[in-house]
């Protein structure tokens with residue numbers, strides 16, 4: 001079956017890198033009827049290939065609160081995932097798991113924390129240089145009747161480099177648009193970037209070979225057949241199809257603090273300072289991996305197979321935490337006996353294997369943009385990722401791999417870039433960073449300051465375009 005690109009919002013397919021200017025409007029619905037009227041015809045940009053590529057683009061997403069404010073019936077809203085409905089800042093347990101403690105506490109966020117700072121709708125605007133202001137004016141004028149603006153988040157074009165100075169956006173999953181990848185719940189032993197469509201779009205099989213839960217409606221709820229019919233449940237209208245969840249977090253970066261700390265550790269040796277910073281990220285500032293590439297793609301064809309001791313890329317480096325690739329496979333893999341031993345759970349390090357096994361279930365499609373950077377202004381990353389399952393993708397990566405102090409059996413560490421550095425409930429420190437050495441004990445840094453502070457965030461649903469039109473027609 002061919003892919004309905006005309007029904008998919010383009011950000012998922014393109015990322016709009018050529019539209020280097022962007023801003024994100026956080027809106028609250030003031031008048032639901034006027035809001036629905038705008039959404040019915042809003043000029044949202046699809047994933048169809050256009051030649052020449054568009055000069056502007058717009059994407060629209062909703063929080064759970066936004067769907068309710070729009071007038072969508074409760075039983076439909078409740079078909080979305082529990083974590084989406086609860087929201088990123090909903091409770092203490094989630095905040096602890098995501099590392100939103102201390103300076104990251106949602107109570108301090110500029111948006112997405114307190115109820116009255118919770119956006120209903122996210123309108124993402126992208127444009128070629130010189131055209132964003134006009135595009136923003138047009139859309140604002142259209143939205144005026146239905147919405148009030150909570151915030152307008154600006155972005156900065158830093159030419160593919162994030163504020164600490166590292167090339168960003170190198171490693172991404174490759175979406176299996178052709179649906180050629182066999183989707184099944186079975187261990188696979190080759191690391192690949194190719195990832196099932198259903199990991200990013202609702203309504204298609206995911207890496208388990210199943211369909212992620214989403215609102216499926218009785219056909220009578222969609223008499224005009226605005227929605228596609230579900231592939232997995234005959235006759236049901238699929239409100240999720242061609243939609244995705246969008247996670248957004250405003251992450252302020254203390255660039256000066258980052259380089260001051262690495263400089264003090266390197267005692268002013270500029271080359272060593274750079275190497276330390278690169279060890280924390282797991283790539284050189286220019287984007288090269290620290291491990292030896294295994295294929296033609298020098299920047300991304302690699303696994304941690306050849307670096308089982310973490311001598312080249314520390315286990316706790318940001319990219320090794322956020323995507324351990326196949327680091328869980330013991331050396332010599334895949335011989336059938338050790339595979340069986342592991343399957344049965346008898347391996348001596350089976351616990352560790354379990355924790356970081358099957359990275360293919362935890363891939364994130366990153367679509368973030370940098371912001372700020374003028375003198376005296378905050379600087380950071382509007383982290384954005386797309387996925388069909390917030391709990392299994394973003395929350396797992398953020399919670400178990402980046403924030404978790406058990407990752408890869410590393411004691412006393414969190415992610416070296418993102419960690420909040422507060423001790424765990426049992427007093428375990430989280431402010432260390434170890435770098436295994438070929439001989440002798442690991443080299444280690446202690447007392448890492450916090451370099452990144454969460455300033456806002458929310459979970460959104462980025463609907464397919466037919467679903468967007470359906471949502472604009474709901475009768476409250």
Ligand code: HEM
Pocket residue numbers: 162163164166167168169170171172251252253281283318319320322323364380381383394397398402417418452
């Ligand atoms: C200010 C915050 C952050 C900074 C400065 C940052 C920086 C970087 C850099 C420099 C890379 C390497 C280049 C690349 O592969 O694109 C990278 C990769 C990555 N980051 Fe982050 N990041 C941040 C936040 C996050 C967060 C919050 C997550 C997830 C919850 C995340 C997940 C990833 C992933 C999945 C990769 C690719 C790893 C791979 O496949 O090899 N990052 N990041």
